Amino acid sequence: MHDVAQRAGVSNKTVSNVVNDHPHVRPETRARVQQAIADLGYRPNLSARGLRSGRTGVIGLAVPQLRQPYFAELADAVIAAAERRGLGVIIGQAGADRAHEMDVLANGLRQTDGMLFSPEHLGTEDRGLLDDVTYPLVLLGERIFGGPNDHVTMHNVEGARAAVEHLAALGRRRIAVVGAHPDQRTGQMRPSDLRVRGYREALAVAGLPEDRRLERAVAPWHPINGVEATRELLASGVEFDAILALNDSLAIGVLRALAEAGRRVPDDVAVIGFDNIADGRFTTPSLTSVDPGREEIAETAVAMLVERIEEGSRALRPPRLHKAAFRIVTRESTGE
Amino acid sequence: MHDVAQRAGVSNKTVSNVVNDHPHVRPETRARVQQAIADLGYRPNLSARGLRSGRTGVIGLAVPQLRQPYFAELADAVIAAAERRGLGVIIGQAGADRAHEMDVLANGLRQTDGMLFSPEHLGTEDRGLLDDVTYPLVLLGERIFGGPNDHVTMHNVEGARAAVEHLAALGRRRIAVVGAHPDQRTGQMRPSDLRVRGYREALAVAGLPEDRRLERAVAPWHPINGVEATRELLASGVEFDAILALNDSLAIGVLRALAEAGRRVPDDVAVIGFDNIADGRFTTPSLTSVDPGREEIAETAVAMLVERIEEGSRALRPPRLHKAAFRIVTRESTGE
DNA sequence: GTGAAAGCGCTAACAA
């Protein structure tokens, strides 16, 4: 930087002003400095800038595992949204276990100005941890509610309800659900709990009876568990003509198990998933799904985080909650 | 840090020594410092450390797009490998176009000690750019060979050859390939070119004739293009009893198109993919694939990058090339 | 085994 200043015949500060697009630099001076920067191939040292300004220009994104398609697509969208704002994204995988998530939450990811955090294991009972967080934090997903942070989520209840209403409107009467949480405790706000709630609400609206035999608990939401839950459902002998899989990964396993058993989709069994991941477009049959508004979630979360970073510790506004708009994407598995 | 030093009754230097696990600190002193750190909730400022030491503890990973399952799984493995070494990972998506990749290559990702780069658009003709790179760089994939950098890749030719040999051993005689590059120029080392080469070599070994009508060009490698290429293949009337899809995303589209057309897999047509992504286990039928050794690629690439970072600009060793071990994972689509 | 002092490259605050 010093070399650049010398070459342009100005001071360090002027170079800094040019680099940071400050106003109050004469166009002529600016041009001269830019020329010197180009000549010398000068690149600002971001560690130094970070040290001085207290900003790193990097945000963190903590997800359970990137190999889960939903999180890969979410990360894709978050990186794109951050890049539009000139920010980098450090990604951490915290899903190994609860302790790992607590560690990530307590320490943040390194060298970041703030973090987007999508927990898998932490729940409402860990809400207290949030009060100790000293950096800007935006929560994604449902697991921890009522904390002091901004929160971006999806219409879990409404989406699941709409999915079941869609099935009911197609004349399905025995609608199973795959993906409930094995450890049903009250007061939990996990996506599974919320989506099951939406499922039950829709049954009530449609005048269909609840039948616990149609609710299959599985964990985690991985295709193999969709396969197994469906096999059990088939083996149990209980009748069903539709399945709501609580996410698309499960739904892919459900389709697989139904095909193995010779059940035709959608003729014998209609299937609807949740998340609208890319894979669902090319399964056989293609998968109807609830699109939770992933782009909106990513864009909103990054925008909120940036606002919180910029307002600093003044903590002006109360925590905000944003729920992205959802829609049902109909494909072959419900008889498009 | 100063506060910690005061509280422990030592100097800054001693605190630094404790934090960095330096030897030559008396256990008693160390304990006292650690107590002070805990009491004060002290956390080292990584920007300052980065500024002083010239290391950020963060590496970059540039991939075309995270939403492509192969890259999501690769990123998952890279993050895990980096975390084992206490490093963070900034992920950049550079696949939008060639200019974007050139920019990422020239500038690196922000605040990193080095980068893993998996280009999609840059090719052998851009080799010269590599000489201007001033930071530690490890290349992933095939597109740029013979540069001054370490390079981690897979057995593209051998993997594709083994795949076709597998099909030939099953008695298949009319083996099509989906995913060749539309712009076939000589001297290119793209994965598609290499895999097509393996395909042709295997045909020769098996005594099967080459038939250009069985080679379908496609870009990019996305399921929709697998669908379309297969539809064209079917419409062309040329006979075939097996398809090598040059990656699993294409293969998923191939399976889809075959199902649409009423061709049974593997009875009428055997299908084999490349990459062994997780999705392939749950397609119907499940997908036989060439596993390129993704974990090994990630682990090796991170290890090489760390070595290069540590040896600094001394540039001791000549560039290294590592090819991960591959294996064929047989599933239903070839009649497991 | 520990301390004192210097300085990494940058920007904020103030001076000119």
Next chain:
DNA sequence: TTGTTAGCGCTTTCAC
């Protein structure tokens, strides 16, 4: 509009 000064928090060097 531009220059000067100070200092962000840490690690390095060298002295003790």
